[in-house]
Amino acid sequence: MKTKISTLIVLILIIQSCGFSTTPENYFEYTTVYTNLFSDFGSKDFQNFRTLIKQNALIIENENGEWVTQDKLVPHIETYVISNIEKNINKIQGLKKTASTDAMIEASLNLHEFTLEIYQKEYLHIANLIDCNASESIVNDAISELDKHHLEKYLELYTKLMDVALPYAEANKIKG
Numbered sequence: 001m002k003t004k005i006s007t008l009i010v011l012i013l014i015i016q017s018c019g020f021s022t023t024p025e026n027y028f029e030y031t032t033v034y035t036n037l038f039s040d041f042g043s044k045d046f047q048n049f050r051t052l053i054k055q056n057a058l059i060i061e062n063e064n065g066e067w068v069t070q071d072k073l074v075p076h077i078e079t080y081v082i083s084n085i086e087k088n089i090n091k092i093q094g095l096k097k098t099a100s101t102d103a104m105i106e107a108s109l110n111l112h113e114f115t116l117e118i119y120q121k122e123y124l125h126i127a128n129l130i131d132c133n134a135s136e137s138i139v140n141d142a143i144s145e146l147d148k149h150h151l152e153k154y155l156e157l158y159t160k161l162m163d164v165a166l167p168y169a170e171a172n173k174i175k176g
Contacts, residue, residue, distance in 0.1 A: 024172035027101050031108035032165040034088045037081065038115050041154045042147045046126065046139075049073055053130070073127035077119060085116045104168050107161040114157055122146045 040048055052058050058076040059067045061083070070076070089112045095105055126142045168174075 022095060024168070025174055027095060027104065028165060028169050028172070028174050030088065030091045030095060031101075031104050032161060032169070034091075035108070035111060035158070035161070037084055037088070038119070041115065041118075041158075042151045043143050045123075046130075046143050049076075049127070049130070052076075072131045074124060074131050077123055077127050081123075082116065082119050085112055085119065088112055089116065100168065100171070103164045104161070107157070107164055111154075111157040111161050114153065118146070118150050118154075122150070 038045070049058075053071065053073065056069055056071065058070055058073060060070050060075045060079040062068050067080075089109065092105060092108050092112065095101065097105055122142075123146075126139065126146065129139050129142060
């Protein structure tokens, strides 16, 4: 009986290690490519959001898990952007750290976690101002404050990620 259980456990471990290995492309995609979601951090992001509002192209995930358009920015940021950043963080945290991936994983987590915090606080505040039709000057002042207080740190974290991710991609012959 012990032999059968031991053999079964060994087989399961072999199957898992073969079937679920993470490729260099997966590491790069999860840690680096997924940052495209927030690559226009700050005022550029709000320019894009305003364009989406004018085009009636804001999306949210409804209770059935379907993506539908709507006209408010707060739900779009909550159900699309923040939700995807959280999913990305979970994927990155699930990656096995190796000597060649440790720095990239850490840099990506630092960037994602910083960005998530800003989206959850300042972005939602500004989005609420936009949704409530606050004056342009109030909205623009809030966006300027966001850039003033957070853009430099965002760029620093983004640069740190690229400093390790691009050489990793080159070493693993990953084409972008």
